[in-house]
Amino acid sequence: MSETRPLESHHLKSACSNCSVLELCLPLGLSDQEIERLDTLIVQRVKVKKGAALYRTDDPLRSLYAVRIGSFKTSVLSIDGREQVTGFQMPGEMLGLDAISSDLHTCNAFALEDSEVCPIHYAHLEKLSRELPSLQHNLNKILSREIVRDHDMLMLLGNMNSDERLAAFLLNLSQRLSMRGYSSKNFVLKMRREEIGSYLGLRLETVCRGIAHLRDQELVEITGRDVRIRNMEGLKQLISGCHRPPLC
Template identity: 65%
Template sequence: MTAHLAAVPGLFLKAECSNCSVSELCLSIGMSVTDSDRLAAIIPQRIKIKKGTALYHAGDPLRSLYGVRFGFFKTTISSQDGRDQLTGFQMSGELLGCDAISDARHVCDAVALEDSEVCPIHFTQLERLSRELPSLQHNLHRVLSKEIVRDHEMLLLMGNLNAEERMAAFLLNLSGRMATRGYSHTAFVLRMTREDIGSYLGLRLETICRAIANLRDQGIVRISGRAVEILELNRLRALVSGCGHGPKIL
């Protein structure tokens, strides 16, 4: 059941954009307190999403965009023959639901990978308010542009990098996003399974495991379960830039 249908008393909290800990990453970046309060007025309640719960499913009508306040999500699309393809991982300060803007229906499932909280932003009201607030309109365009860039980066991963390089790029991406949020960029916990990583990178599970083992054997990373420690950040970057040495997985 999607989150907006599964709401029960006690799961909602009032949104206050001007006091939000991730406001510098979300739609309210650079906005005055007054404008942030106007944005908060169209986010009447924050919603808590339990681990494993779908925020929305493919085919659901567009009602809101969802700013991730804390937690972690994955988005997945299904092919006509029933195969699933994981299309992204979203964390605090990022926006979910942009896939539904063009046709007013979601094309993917969004599922919480851990207990999370989102700010639902009613889309019709967001469009209206963005016409009145240039700073909000700019931020909305910025977020949508980031979605396009993320798609381009995914195409680069799938088309030009081998398995080990894809895994290195994935870890570097997480590292940078963690740093932006004030967390350690060299030590963090993977919220997703290796199967999820494989689906996202277009690799089989055994190939993901070999890529991790090779990076570990080279002394570039230390990965135990879901705990990651990047030991040689420059060498990890060199792999992605094509300057790395060592075994490759094709």
């Protein structure tokens, strides 16, 4: 893991109202006047180089971070030093929510590619949320979405076999990318196979076998990090025995 102090301030501030992921982020549904007030909390954008940490476990809570460009993974370390990936974040999603309860981050957040975030100072966000009920409502929805995602992850690990886990993971990426205006059938994995395995609770060789199984069923073709979903309905049917849709 590259050890860098990765944060580069980018002083050309971008207003929330002009952001390409506005409809997926904290300002969703706010009026123009409310968005302008939220804009005042984002002093400058921050660039994070690939492999660098946005924050680490036990760092104090200062800001929440809206992903504007790029992608991240969150992870924790076991006592013996092994990494457990806990999530992958893309534009329009929030990082830093893990620190709200204790004022300390409980995981690490690393950039999977050159990325950019909008830091929102948490104390100032709390104050503004008290003045803008719609902003507080959006923050509550984001927190609730994290809880639902955790529940879905537990279901995935508990109820699905390895091929179903991989199928659900790919469908989840497909849906999230589609919401952002990208192709739902052709995309590039930003994470390594080892990181996918860590997230899904699978060994690397099991992930590789699962990719081969999906290819043999003519559902998905994965070459390197390039993904082509050949049969979307077939992929959905593979996990149709599970009681919840794939992770959101």
